[in-house]
Each structure stands twice: as C-alpha cells, then as structure tokens.
Amino acid sequence: MRVVVPAAEGRAVKVGAGKRVRVTDLEGSQVGDLFVFAAGDLTEHLSASHTRAVTSRLFPAVGEQFVTDRRRPILTLVDDDSPGVHDMLIAACDPARYRALGVSGFHASCADNLRRSLASLDLASAHTPQPVNLFMRIPVSGDGRLSWLSAISRPGDAITFEAVVDCVFAVSACPQDLVGVNGRRPTSLAIDLLSDHDPRAKEPDK
C-alpha cells in the first residue's frame, strides 16, 4: 500500500510490529521529517538522544535500531537505498522558525504537518519530538559546526524500516523553502507499507 505525502504536507500510518515500511524521495532532494510513536501510548516516541546513546553514532547504521525515550527499540533500519545522508540533530520546522526567517503569514511546517497527520488518525501528541530527518544533509565539521546543504537524494531513493513494536509512523515532506535543505523546491514523498511477500520487502525496486 502506497501513501503519497504531497509536497509540504504530512501523512501518518499505523505499522504493525514486524512489518516493513519504506519512505521514497519521489522527485529527489527532498527531506522527510519522520516521527514514530508507540501505538498504544503516544507519550512514548522515537528519541534521537536515546538512540545516539545506544548506537554511539550520529545516525544508526543499517541493521541498527532506533529506540524510544523509554529506551525500547521501536524501529530497525533494514535498508538504505540512498546516498545514506540523513540528519538526527535538527528540530522540526514550526511556525516560530518561519517567523524568525521573516515570514509574516501562514507557512506550512513539519510540526504542524505532524499535528494534522496524527489528527487524521484521531491521535495527538502533547509535543513535537525531535524528528529523524530523512535525506537531510547537515554535515558536522571537526570543530562542531553544522552546515545546511541541499539533500543529495535522487528520484526514487528510499530508506526502509521494520517496526519492532506496533507504532504510528508519521512523515512530513518538509515545506522548508527559505533554507536550501530541499533545494528550495519542496516536493513529494511516498510511504510504502510492504506486505510480507512483497518482493520490494527484500529487494529495492529502483
């Protein structure tokens, strides 16, 4: 089952324990802000800082797991069919971020997209957890400086996860068009829920 995440919007799906889910950058150079919550209790969510403590990496390697704020594994990174450049340092964009960048009226944001996509499932989270920023390119220099560069993912690049527990999997196609992370042109993503016998579950289809 494919759920397209239109440019600058968000979508959330439920993923059962043991099921695989893939996020594809349909047009290239597009960041996806991923938020994952325990299905039974959204106060438990994927946590970047706890995941770094477990993996001792800025971003997990293929085969490693993301954990929640209660240190329970929630997602395994099973395949990365992209240049492998992702970010787990930067907060989700939100209305305050766009105000600081000079926007006076409404601007779509990943925080707002999360809220809306959860609401579409009759769910809500009291706060916006730090996301996993798929395809986002924020290199760290030796002196600890961060650069904000355009994503180098190509059309069709994808990353695949397996849910460790029943979870809610929300993806925002980042609407950022004032900083170059999306090449200044926000585009769409796709979420594919892979069936157990889907050949794509084993072999990427690009």
Add this chain to the structure above:
Amino acid sequence: MRVVVPAAEGRAVKVGAGKRVRVTDLEGSQVGDLFVFAAGDLTEHLSASHTRAVTSRLFPAVGEQFVTDRRRPILTLVDDDSPGVHDMLIAACDPARYRALGVSGFHASCADNLRRSLASLDLASAHTPQPVNLFMRIPVSGDGRLSWLSAISRPGDAITFEAVVDCVFAVSACPQDLVGVNGRRPTSLAIDLLSDHDPRAKEPDK
C-alpha cells in the same frame, strides 16, 4: 549564594532574568546534566535540537544562546572557564539505562535527580528533556561515530550562564559509574548564583 550538588544527586534553583549562574566542577572529571525550564510554564524548556538549529553548532560558543522548544532564548553562555568540552547529544541516564548496563537494584540517575530536584521546589515536568551535559566528553569522528571518554575538566573548572528569562535551573551530578564519563568516580558540583556586584560575575575565581 552557593548550592552544592552532592555526588550522584541533583539540585534545582530559580534564576531571575538577567541573573548569572555558574556551575563548577569541584573535584574534576565530573559531568553535570543541566536542565532549564521557563519558570512560569515547565512545558517550555531548553531544547538541544532547537538550539543547534539556531547556532549551527553541536554546542553553542561563548556569547551564543540556548533556546527553548518554542525557540525563545532562555540562557546565554557568558563564560567558559574549562577546557570547553561539553555534550549536547546524549540523553540523561535513567533507570532503564542502568538496567541495560546490568544493574538489578536501584541506581541513582540524572532523570531521577531531575524529578527529585524539581519536587523540592514543588515543581514537576511530565518528561525529561534532553540535557546539556556540562564537561561531558563525547567526541564525534568524521564518520559520525561517538566516543564516551572521561571528562577532562579540572577541579575548579566552571561555566557561567546568564538567564534570558526567569527560569528553573536544575543540575544533576551524573551518577554514571559504569561508563567512564565521570572517570568512574562520581563527585560533586556547585551551582553559584552570582550577585550583580559579585566580582566573580566578571572574573572567574579560580
């Protein structure tokens, strides 16, 4: 006014807007987990991921500010009289962390110290924000790997902040004795609330 944070314990103080507060490593090689909340509403707190987005650094430089999850400046880093090695990547230790390290009974933790120190002020936070880990040495290699090394702070090393808004400032003297971050011997810290005319407000006293 000095508040000593005994080894493996936590303490919280209220700091008014414009006031300065210093954290000193009394015996050396001791990590302090710092949590800062807006005094009027503890759901607003210092956020590592939002601070990185503002500073474009893994850790702010002297003169830069830490911001909250609502992107409001809450603390300015005004002086760093230490080797300048701090961490803003790793979650606070908690009971689950010590269980994973093989501890079966009670073990003090920074998350528990935060809860207790807030309770001493009749305050509570629904969750444990990602802390600012003062003096903690987690270098990042070029390929994104993190190392857990003993703190290189010496006795008397200190870091000084100025509150931008009225805030609650909680420090845990990290009880971690199973991983080498504290040189395997947790020791004490001090929180100094500096008076406006305290010479230490301008000139470190070591």
